Amino acid sequence: MAATHEDLVRQQQLELQSEYLRGSRRLRWDAERLASERQRRLRELIAWSAEHSPFWRARLAGIDPATFTEADLPSLPILRRDEMMGEFDRLITVPGLTLTRVMEHVKQVDSGDQLLDGRFRAIRTSGATGSEAYHLYGADAFVTFVMQGSRWTGRRGESPDAVLAQIFSCSPQHESGIFHAFSTFTSGGPPSHCFDGGTSVPDLVAQLNAAEPPVEALQGWPSVIRLLAHEALAGRLKHVPAWVSVAGEVCSPLVRDAVHAAWGLELSEFWGCCEGTYAFPCGVGEGMHIADDLVILETVDASGNPVPYGQPADRVLLTNLYNLDQPLIRYDIADAMIITDEPCPCGCAHRRILDVSARMDGVVELPDGVRVERRRFETLLLAFPGVADFLVTPSGRGVDVAVATDGACNTDELARSLVNLLADHGLASPVVHVRLVEAPERLWSGKVKQFAQ
Ligand SMILES: [Zn+2]
Incomplete structure (x- = not known):
């Protein structure tokens, strides 16, 4: 039967x-x-x-x-x-x-x-x-x-019964999407809502505000959580989460700062x-x-x-x-x-x-056979003051870099640092364009797209 x-x-x-x-x-x-x-x-x-x-x-x-x-x-x-x-x-x-x-x-x-x-x-x-x-x-x-995460449930003073909003991928093509199937309101796991990290910020805020039962804690890609913290500071995201945790991307200090400013919370990070x-x-x-x-x-x-x-x-x-x-x-x-x-x-x-x-693997291919490891861009950009997220696209004799910032980023200085990075790898007369964007591009999984190539 x-x-x-x-x-x-x-x-x-x-x-x-x-x-x-x-x-x-x-x-x-x-x-x-x-x-x-x-x-x-x-x-x-x-x-x-x-x-x-x-x-x-x-x-x-x-x-x-x-x-x-x-x-x-x-x-x-x-x-x-x-x-x-x-x-x-x-x-x-x-x-x-x-x-x-x-x-x-x-x-x-x-x-x-x-x-x-x-x-x-x-x-x-x-x-x-x-x-x-x-x-x-x-x-x-x-x-x-x-x-593997459940063994830590309740250990950090986070109520295991808090209604959680998981904002990673909702697709079962990704482990976070299947993960959610284990924590729906009828599954027997801790109750949670699932939202797709690739959703536009205004839509995501509307969905979070309308969620029933109301959201009591947030968990998601760091790049999404940072934007939600800004939405809370602007008064558009209504909920005050009891705790916030992130995983899946390198978490820049700006994410911690934004979460602290919005909700007075210390961000919790896990790795998977x-x-x-x-x-x-x-x-x-x-x-x-x-x-x-x-x-x-x-x-x-x-x-x-x-x-x-x-x-x-x-x-x-x-x-x-x-x-x-x-x-x-x-x-x-x-x-x-x-x-x-x-x-x-x-x-x-x-x-x-x-x-x-x-967390990056692989290389960015540039003219004259010059190859720069992606993680060299990743560490330079995420350590640069004011940079929250970035997208590197090879272009001509260098790269175009789109950056989402907290408003305090010196883009001329950043371009000079990137020119030096390319020159150090042997690229003659490198050209770098840095432009500011509101929100980063995202991959199918909702993570930030950091490299076009
Ligand atoms: Zn310990």
């Missing part, structure tokens, strides 16, 4: 509750217990991948899963995004499933079946960093993914990636705690050499310990960050991300 909607909701409520309890218990595990859990899962992942994936069988040849440890990970090659996508069909461990079918599923998911073959979730990257990638999860693994993990602040110690039982994050330099925890790293490599359908071992997710394994004053032994300074 087919399950009714009520049966499915009841089932999902049970799954969410059990995942929540499992996750919150693990916050009390000491570092040794977490390490032994990672080791157990890592060995299982290595054995499973070598057995079920032709790609991993070749790459893991000669590795003994029974003795492999976390410390051995640097002996394995880094898995880059283009390689993962190029080898997708050989890399996944689901017989008969192909990238073509995954892409076809994602294309129809906004209005069609949510599950591929009745048991898989598939999502694509937001479009913000370099080339596009697809990620596949069994339905259970996806519950583990989205519930569609490769399967979230990191959350505990509200006591600095930074965001990693789900240390479910993933391994290794910090490396630009050449892929290990960087000790505590030191700034150019990139981070993710090993997903719970998604056996699409094994990701040392997967390059590009973000520049500092991770610490120092004990947190909150008592939780989960490692922490202290700072994310860049």
Whole structure:
């Protein structure tokens, strides 16, 4: 007999509750217990991948899963995004499933079946960093993914029952869109409204003002939250949120300033990636705690050499310990960050991300074969006084840069800094145009479009 909607909701409520309890218990595990859990899962992942994936069988040849440890990970090659996508069909461990079918599923998911073959979730990257990638999860693994945040529920003095407005993507092509399906008013998760970050600001304000039950807390892309704070200061956005948190883009100081000015609140930031993990602040110690039982994050330099925890790293490599359908071992997710394994004053032994300074991958191609890493623009622009958001477009012998500002940006000075950046990379007589825009362009996911190329 087919399950009714009520049966499915009841089932999902049970799954969410059990995942929540499992996750919150693990916050009390000491570092040794977490390490032994990672080791157990890592060995299982290595054995499973070598057995079920032709790609991993070749790459893991000669590795003994029974003795492999976390410390051995640097002996394995880094898995880059283009390689993962190029080898997708050989890399996944689901017989008969192909990238073509995954892409076809994602294309129809906004209005069609949510599950591929009745048991898989598939999502694509937001479009913000370099080339596009697809990620596949069994339905259970996806519950583990989205519930990583729930273990922190209520820990930061944020009422878990506050009616939340999530302003990321509403499309189930993105994990935030599916995430919302777990937190509707009937799903059993914390109640929330879903608004699309790509909505124009006046429409978004109108929707937020009209929402029933009324919005009590805000969560969204930093670039959207900043604009909403300005709408509140102008008296157009009526609600006073009890808390505000952001994720998904590098959060510039202007976002924090705007939130503080509008509502007198300290902004809370979390970090996530569609490769399967979230990191959350505990509200006591600095930074965001990693789900240390479910993933391994290794910090490396630009050449892929290990960087000790505590030191700034150019990139981070993710090993997903719970998604056996699409094994990701040392997967390059590009973000520049500092991770610490120092004990947190909150008592939780989960490692922490202290700072994310860049998320961009790829290069901007300029005349005469000059290539400038996107993150060089990203860090320069987001650190420049007054710049909130930007869009870089190659043009002639340089770049056009559209910037959204807080009104205090010296655009001549900014243009000079960008000219110097291009000249430092060997471009002769670079030309840079900086122009001001009200609101940044956005990608399909609602994130800011930062690079036209
Ligand atoms: Zn802590």
